[in-house]
Amino acid sequence: MKNRIESKSEVDVSLKDLCKRFGDFTAVSDLTLEVHKGEFLTFLGPSGSGKTTTLRMIGGFETPTAGEVYIQGELANDKPPNKRATRTVFQDLALFPHMAVGGNIEYGLSFQGLNKKERKTKALKALELVDLEGLYERKVATLSGGQKQRVALARALVTEPPILLLDEPLGALDEKLRERMQGELKNLHKRLGITFIAVTHNQEEALTMSDRIAIIDRGRLEQVATARELYESPKSEFVADFIGVANIIRGKIIEDNAGVKKLLSDGLEFFIPSKEGFNIGDNAILVVRPERIEIGDKARKSNNSFSVRVRNIFYKGAYLEYYTVLESSQEIRIRVESKSSSQDTSADYKTTIGWNESDSVVLTREPK
Ligand SMILES: Nc1ncnc2c1ncn2[C@@H]1O[C@H](COP(=O)(O)OP(=O)(O)OP(=O)(O)O)[C@@H](O)[C@H]1O
Numbered sequence: 623m624k625n626r627i628e629s630k631s632e633v634d635v636s637l638k639d640l641c642k643r644f645g646d647f648t649a650v651s652d653l654t655l656e657v658h659k660g661e662f663l664t665f666l667g668p669s670g671s672g673k674t675t676t677l678r679m680i681g682g683f684e685t686p687t688a689g690e691v692y693i694q695g696e697l698a699n700d701k702p703p704n705k706r707a708t709r710t711v712f713q714d715l716a717l718f719p720h721m722a723v724g725g726n727i728e729y730g731l732s733f734q735g736l737n738k739k740e741r742k743t744k745a746l747k748a749l750e751l752v753d754l755e756g757l758y759e760r761k762v763a764t765l766s767g768g769q770k771q772r773v774a775l776a777r778a779l780v781t782e783p784p785i786l787l788l789d790e791p792l793g794a795l796d797e798k799l800r801e802r803m804q805g806e807l808k809n810l811h812k813r814l815g816i817t818f819i820a821v822t823h824n825q826e827e828a829l830t831m832s833d834r835i836a837i838i839d840r841g842r843l844e845q846v847a848t849a850r851e852l853y854e855s856p857k858s859e860f861v862a863d864f865i866g867v868a869n870i871i872r873g874k875i876i877e878d879n880a881g882v883k884k885l886l887s888d889g890l891e892f893f894i895p896s897k898e899g900f901n902i903g904d905n906a907i908l909v910v911r912p913e914r915i916e917i918g919d920k921a922r923k924s925n926n927s928f929s930v931r932v933r934n935i936f937y938k939g940a941y942l943e944y945y946t947v948l949e950s951s952q953e954i955r956i957r958v959e960s961k962s963s964s965q966d967t968s969a970d971y972k973t974t975i976g977w978n979e980s981d982s983v984v985l986t987r988e989p990k
C-alpha cells in the first residue's frame with residue numbers, strides 16, 4: 623500500500639478495490655472509481671446496495687475491510703472525518719432542534735479557533751448561499767423540511783470543504799419540493815465549483831443533478847457514466863432495467879441464411895446492432911426503449927417489424943403507453959407522444975410494431 627498515489631491533479635477522490643464486510647456479509651465489494659475535481663457524482667442503486675456504506679468510507683465514518691480511499695491523492699483510510707477534505711450531510715440531517723439556526727451552523731466551525739464575530743460572519747454567508755437570509759435566530763424545530771435541509775447544507779458548507787458528501791440529500795422532502803431542490807442543489811454546485819458526491823435511490827434525482835452516475839447493485843459497481851450513456855448504452859441487464867423502462871428480449875445469437883447475426887427468441891428473429899464478441903449460440907439480450915418503437919403502418923418500414931396484439935393503452939399525460947404482446951407472448955411496451963385529444967385508447971386489436979436495430983442494444987445475458 624502506497625501512501626501517495628500518482629494523482630492527476632483533477633482527481634479528488636479515488637477508491638481502489640474498496641471492500642466492506644460486516645461479519646460474513648459483504649456490503650461493498652472491489653469498488654474502484656475516480657471522482658474528478660468539481661464533479662457532481664451520484665451513487666444510485668436499490669435499497670441495501672451499499673451506497674451509504676461507500677459514502678461513509680469516503681467521509682471517514684466507516685473503515686474499509688480492504689482496499690483504499692484516496693482523498694486528493696493522499697491515502698485516507700485511517701484519517702478521522704474532521705482531518706479529511708470532506709464534509710457530510712447526513713440523511714437524517716443530525717441538526718440540534720432546540721438550538722437556533724445560527725448555533726447549528728456555527729457548530730460546524732467549533733474546532734477552527736474562530737471568535738464569535740468571525741463565526742457569525744461565516745454563518746450568515748453560508749445562510750445566504752442556501753437562500754435562508756434572515757433565519758439566523760430561528761429555532762430549528764420551527765423550520766419546514768426544506769428549510770432544515772438547507773440548514774444542514776449550510777452547516778456543511780460553512781467550513782468551505784473541497785468535497786461535499788450528501789446522503790439522500792432530498793430524501794425527507796415531498797415530491798414538489800424535492801424537484802425544486804434538485805435544481806437548486808445543481809445550481810449551488812455550479813456556483814461553488816467544488817466536488818459533490820451524493821447518494822440516492824431516486825433515479826430521477828440522480829439523472830437530474832449529476833454529471834456522472836455510479837450504478838451500484840449488491841455492493842458492486844455496475845457502471846459509471848453520464849445519464850445519457852446509462853440510458854442509451856447500458857453495459858449490463860441490471861443497468862438497462864434499472865434506468866428508465868426497457869423492453870428486454872432474451873434469446874440466443876444465430877446466423878441467418880445471409881450470414882447475418884440475429885437474436886432468436888421464442889421462434890422470432892431480431893436484427894441486432896453489430897457488436898464484436900458475440901458468437902453463434904451465445905445467450906444474449908436485446909434492449910429496446912419504449913419510445914424507440916413505432917406502432918401502426920409506419921412500423922412496417924423498420925427492419926425489426928412484428929405483428930402484435932395491443933392489450934392495453936394507458937393515457938399518461940405527455941404520452942400514451944401501449945402494452946402489446948408479440949406472437950411469442952413476449953410483452954413489449956411502447957410510448958407514443960400524446961399529440962391530439964382524439965387519439966383512440968381502446969385496445970385489443972392486432973397491429974404492427976417495429977424498430978431499427980440501431981435503436982436497440984445487445985448485451986451478454988447475465989447468469990441468473
Ligand atoms: N453497521 C452495519 N452492520 C451490519 N450490516 C450493515 C451495517 N451497515 C450496513 N449494513 C448492511 O450493508 C448493506 C448495505 O447498506 P447501506 O446502508 O450501504 O445500503 P444503501 O445502499 O445505502 O441502502 P438504502 O438505499 O436503503 O439507504 C445492507 O444490507 C445493510 O443492512
Ligand SMILES: [Mg+2]
Binds near residue numbers: 673674675821
Ligand atoms: Mg443509504
